[in-house]
Amino acid sequence: MTVTDAPPVTTDPPVHKASTRKRLIPYWLLLPGILWLLVFFALPLVYQASTSVQEGSLEAGFKVTWHFQTYWNALAEYWPQFVRSLLYAGTATILCLLLGYPLAYLIAFKAGRWRNLVLVLVIAPFFTSFLIRTLAWKTILADGGPVVDVLNTLHVLDVTSWLGWTEGGRLLATPLAVVCGLTYNFLPFMILPLYTSLERIDGRLHEAAGDLYATPATTFRKVTFPLSMPGVVSGTLLTFIPAAGDYVNAELLGSTDTKMVGSVIQSQFLRVLDYPTAAALSFILMAIVLIMVTVYMRKSGTEDLV
């Protein structure tokens, strides 16, 4: 080998000092932000874990007694709300995928010079406060409003009532209304990742598939959809996770029969002031979501997505 490969002599103090300082740069860049996350994200989870195994009352104070029974009691009492949350969030996620895919496809491949305008129309509704938009659904789905009238005339609501999605010829305060609100609120979180992954697909692949006598449907099934999988996975996660913990839609558009687990956590924490139960509920929700996300990511084979 040549002389240049000899290890460089770096014993000069100034050079050495500079390189140490350089090596520390990433740590200095990370320090404030990571510290923030450790103190206000990770540490609170530890506090919550400890709260969930405490016993006591607000007056007498709480003590850690390793009272794991709280978890079983919480699950036994509130499992319907858990099941409902997962069911509603899952349905909303599937609906988001079915509704969002064509729009993302439209923006990526068909919009042409309208692309930016359509993108703006997808993002802009975001900026009207989501509570105001959710309240607007109350107007849209109102009893005696045009939507309910049309669906009643077409006897659609009879069918949905028979399925248990609605009740007595109305939409408000039914599971259907809650799912409709959830789907609406989280749709942009599905469309944007889908669009990003579709946009990356080389258009020539579609031509190649066509040249190989694939029909448009086959091209979609064998080429476009598999290549958009990263978008499908991240879109599904970005929709499902917040939807599972949401209680705004269930409270504004639903009834006491459509309560989701978020509502229970909120009222236990802020109204009943039963901190151990609230902490246990929130831990169970976190565990369920994390387990489902992990399994889902394993199954879809995109662990390196993160």
Next chain:
Amino acid sequence: MAASLKTPIKWLRRNFVVIAGLLTLAYMILPNVVVMVFSFNKPNGRFNYAWQKFSTDAWQDPCGVADLCGSLALSLQLAAWATLGATVLGTMIAFALVRYRFRARGAINSLIFLPMAMPEVVMAASLLTLFLNMGAPLGFWTVLIAHIMFCLSFVVTAVKARVMSMDPRLEEAARDLYAGPVQTFVRVTLPIAAPGIAAGALLAFSLSFDDFIITNFNAGSTVTFPMFVWGSAQRGTPVQINVIGTAMFVIAVLVVLGGQFIAGRRKNSASPK
């Protein structure tokens, strides 16, 4: 006969994606249209859910409801500080993650990812336990701390995407032309990373301004705009809420279109004609 029936079906099949996409778009915009229309309503009772009569009263007096504009000002202020905090901290983290190799990178990546993969209500509740245990008075500061915390990850992701796609040779070129490290950063690196930082900041602003769940847990008696809207849903929604919703929508459309217009012009002037 058969042909006349076949043509529309054929047409529908050929344009399926466009029709389905536009229907989804209509579904997304419908509530905004309703908000806009009902900002011109003159409701008969406390609730503004049924159409009564056209009126521009609410537009002439958007602050006519007690506490509404106060909560709006508070939310804007909070969002501004949260954006500043999250953007500075997040940009630093993003640069460290993309530009440097060091130990604990994996752990730090997970720490950044986890807040985004956690239902909001879980974070909200756990932060509240921390504040209660520390005996911190709930209010502006606890909300600001919470907002910076959950916006941080989104800023990191946005900036990281941009910095990752940057060509490192541009910075090498700057160094070859005798630019110092500071000069290289200010004149080359920062301008290239700017769109990513701007996207992160915009995201942080809208997330913070719109947040209800985490704020609801940690605000104590402080009332932000989303909390005002939430409260009014029970007490009776004033028309002014629709006015502000409409104004926000219009401003957002103008800002985004303006941003794209500037970006488009810059691209045109940069590319050789």
